[in-house]
Amino acid sequence: MTAFRTIHATPLPAGSVIEARLPGAQFADCYETTDTAPGHSALQSWLDVVARTPGWTRTLMALRNRLVRLVGLKGLGQLNDGTRRDASGYRVGDRVGIFEIRHLSDREVVMGQDDKHLNVQVSLHKRMQGGQAVLALGTVVHIHNPLGHAYMAVVAPFHRRIVRAMLARA
Template identity: 70%
Template sequence: MSPHVTITTLPQPSVIHAALPGAHFWDAYAAPDPAPEASALQAWLDLAVRTPGWTRRLMALRNRLVRLVGLQDLGQLDGGLGAGRPQAARYRVGDRVGIFTIRHLDAREVVMGQDDKHLDVQVSLCKREQDGRSVVVLGTVVHVHNTLGHAYMAVVKPFHRRIVRAMLARMPLPAADHGPR
């Protein structure tokens, strides 16, 4: 894991924190915010278009395998975002962003989700101050509904953690974190 990416707790108060009761899985990782002036959704879009190639290959494999057991082919994290830098201003609550639907949107937090009969997943990118520095916190909360959902999470959980850390590690560092020049 990048030394700039740290395990943390879901921010309080935040919309995603309210989803914790009854959750079967949750995690959160923080990294320095390279663009504190950008909205939370813009930060997510900037992360999604930097999805590592190995993550795209894992998602393609995941999509092929889950169709065999009746789960949804979600596509890719950056699916439909196009080339260049996608602009947050064009998105509203209810719109799809890659594999997720936007559920909550304000300048400091975007919450997106994907639900099916096996499990409900919510992902939040929250911008906040931590120890006097601007950080982004990428958090996930999962509610499992049945045995297939539990089996799916048992397989996906280790990959999820690597993917989240790798995505955050690919963010550019704020100018102050680059060291002496």
């Protein structure tokens, strides 16, 4: 049985790379939980998280990919498509599942996916807070057109559930 942890909504981590990308964004959120592997790099923790993604999220992503093609958007695949379990071989510019690595450090990995309707950036940030290791998963979205607004109106509630479920199983 998987142990579930408490997940809290929180502001984007102060001083993080993802926080610096917030200006002009139309959507942003961040959730945090206890980091059970504080010795891992941010990217290794991300790989661990997506390796444990609940099956229902794969189903939702597959449905999303089919539906967006009807309006001319690209299917993305799955969060962990083609990922390796070891973070050491990844560099900025490499693809990790559906995202491209934009920033890579031991404490934070920022990944993104750009399309004509919006740009999405996701960050996994690790820090110590009050003597406890914390893992924060933040998202920033810059929307370019009405299709992007419509897309986010539909996707945002699912996004929040998926992020919480992923962190709970991390």
